[in-house]
Amino acid sequence: MTGPTQFTDFATGRQSRAIFSDEALYRLEMERIFGRCWLFLAHESQIPRPGDFFRTFMGEDDVIVIRQRDMTIGAFLNSCPHRGNRVCRADRGNAKAFTCNYHGWAFAPDGSLASVPLEQEAYFGELDKSRFGLVPVAQVASYKGLVFGCFDPAAPSLEDYLGDAKFYLDVWLDAMPGGTALIGETQKVDLETNWKLPVENVCGDGYHLGWAHAGAMRAVQTMDIAGLTVGNDSIDLEGGLSIAGLNGHSTLAALDGVSGYSFYPDPKPMLDYLEANRATVIERLGRLRGEKLWGSQINITIFPNLQLLPGLNWLRTYHPKGPGRIEQWTWVTVERAMPESMQAAILDNQCLTFGPAGLFDNDDGDNLAASTEQSRGWRTAQMDLHTNMAVGRSGPREGFPGDIAQGLVSEHNQRYFYRRWQEHIDAASWAEVPAYNVNPLGAGAQSEAAARDAA
Ligand code: FES
Numbered sequence: 001m002t003g004p005t006q007f008t009d010f011a012t013g014r015q016s017r018a019i020f021s022d023e024a025l026y027r028l029e030m031e032r033i034f035g036r037c038w039l040f041l042a043h044e045s046q047i048p049r050p051g052d053f054f055r056t057f058m059g060e061d062d063v064i065v066i067r068q069r070d071m072t073i074g075a076f077l078n079s080c081p082h083r084g085n086r087v088c089r090a091d092r093g094n095a096k097a098f099t100c101n102y103h104g105w106a107f108a109p110d111g112s113l114a115s116v117p118l119e120q121e122a123y124f125g126e127l128d129k130s131r132f133g134l135v136p137v138a139q140v141a142s143y144k145g146l147v148f149g150c151f152d153p154a155a156p157s158l159e160d161y162l163g164d165a166k167f168y169l170d171v172w173l174d175a176m177p178g179g180t181a182l183i184g185e186t187q188k189v190d191l192e193t194n195w196k197l198p199v200e201n202v203c204g205d206g207y208h209l210g211w212a213h214a215g216a217m218r219a220v221q222t223m224d225i226a227g228l229t230v231g232n233d234s235i236d237l238e239g240g241l242s243i244a245g246l247n248g249h250s251t252l253a254a255l256d257g258v259s260g261y262s263f264y265p266d267p268k269p270m271l272d273y274l275e276a277n278r279a280t281v282i283e284r285l286g287r288l289r290g291e292k293l294w295g296s297q298i299n300i301t302i303f304p305n306l307q308l309l310p311g312l313n314w315l316r317t318y319h320p321k322g323p324g325r326i327e328q329w330t331w332v333t334v335e336r337a338m339p340e341s342m343q344a345a346i347l348d349n350q351c352l353t354f355g356p357a358g359l360f361d362n363d364d365g366d367n368l369a370a371s372t373e374q375s376r377g378w379r380t381a382q383m384d385l386h387t388n389m390a391v392g393r394s395g396p397r398e399g400f401p402g403d404i405a406q407g408l409v410s411e412h413n414q415r416y417f418y419r420r421w422q423e424h425i426d427a428a429s430w431a432e433v434p435a436y437n438v439n440p441l442g443a444g445a446q447s448e449a450a451a452r453d454a455a
Pocket residue numbers: 080081082083084085100101102103104105
């Protein structure tokens with residue numbers, strides 16, 4: 001591996017293909033991205049009661065997220081301090097203690113070492129149990145139902161980390177009273193792809209929709225999305241926005257207030273729900289978000305590996321397993337205020353479109369795996385890839401935080417994703433990461449408060 005700054009170029013939209021295959025660079029990503037950034041752990045609705053736990057990953061580290069007796073949430077490395085074994089094998093559940101299979105050390109839900117077999121006889125009563133608890137994740141915090149963890153004690157607060165992306169997150173998390181919940185099970189899919197490719201595919205790549213998903217669109221599309229057509233023979237650049245410049249976070253948004261439900265064979269119950277509740281949302285979020293964003297097809301990405309698609313109603317995270325493999329975990333999300341029959345229809349539709357055998361997901365999986373495979377040869381790894389569509393055609397847009405390019409078909413958001421990736425890879429610590437929560441447009445840009453006023 002050569003100097004990391006040679007790997008991407010924001011101004012021209014270039015990425016070296018080595019970033020999808022290089023082992024040393026992958027290890028640097030574990031340290032400087034997954035070891036440093038806030039990572040999605042769970043939705044609070046998954047662990048409502050004390051002792052409820054959910055197992056997930058932070059990078060390649062296995063982590064248990066546990067609701068504590070005082071209702072706060074803790075997260076601990078799922079590795080026994082004695083000889084390293086996992087102390088929890090279940091994916092989720094409720095536990096009074098986590099007892100290691102190997103020699104029987106048992107840990108309380110707060111991570112402390114509660115009991116050790118033969119403690120008096122074999123350790124002669126000399127084991128200081130306070131030194132051998134499960135290792136806690138340095139920071140754990142929630143934002144409106146989403147629980148995040150961060151290994152870096154020097155990281156900014158979660159609120160600051162999310163920054164202006166909260167303006168867009170709230171369109172899903174805070175539109176309706178009661179907020180959101182996850183329903184159904186975790187859908188886990190193994191994919192032979194580098195973790196960055198599915199993130200960029202969803203964060204900004206409206207270009208592939210009408211082409212890669214032409215068959216799926218023909219099968220299930222019932223409403224227009226910003227003029228995107230099967231075969232990409234037309235487009236409406238006024239109909240959507242590519243919103244980036246949010247410290248790696250981004251949003252892709254149609255502006256019609258309904259197209260999130262375009263891929264439902266029968267969208268009527270969803271459209272009725274939107275109509276019945278739009279006034280409530282406008283009251284809570286203002287006119288701009290209530291009319292233009294809530295209900296629209298919007299893809300929200302929280303750097304590095306969390307994506308939410310309200311309307312299609314899934315939430316997804318990608319767990320890297322080496323440079324060329326991921327586990328993709330998907331959940332169905334609903335607003336708690338949605339009627340049960342609508343929630344059931346959403347779960348069905350998510351399985352049809354973006355489930356493990358979903359129409360859209362299988363198109364994507366194949367393309368992403370091939371892009372990874374075709375970038376790790378001796379010769380191809382020396383070549384570049386390009387997100388150079390509409391370079392330089394972005395700017396402020398009244399009411400919306402971020403640096404914004406017109407249309408859903410743009411490679412603007414991908415460029416910003418790789419820019420943030422590069423900034424983290426180049427920095428030895430948070431102190432060297434360019435100031436977070438600062439809009440790259442500077443003083444003239446819209447703050448969240450200004451946007452609310454404008455709305
Ligand atoms: S490895 Fe867990 S008790 Fe020994």
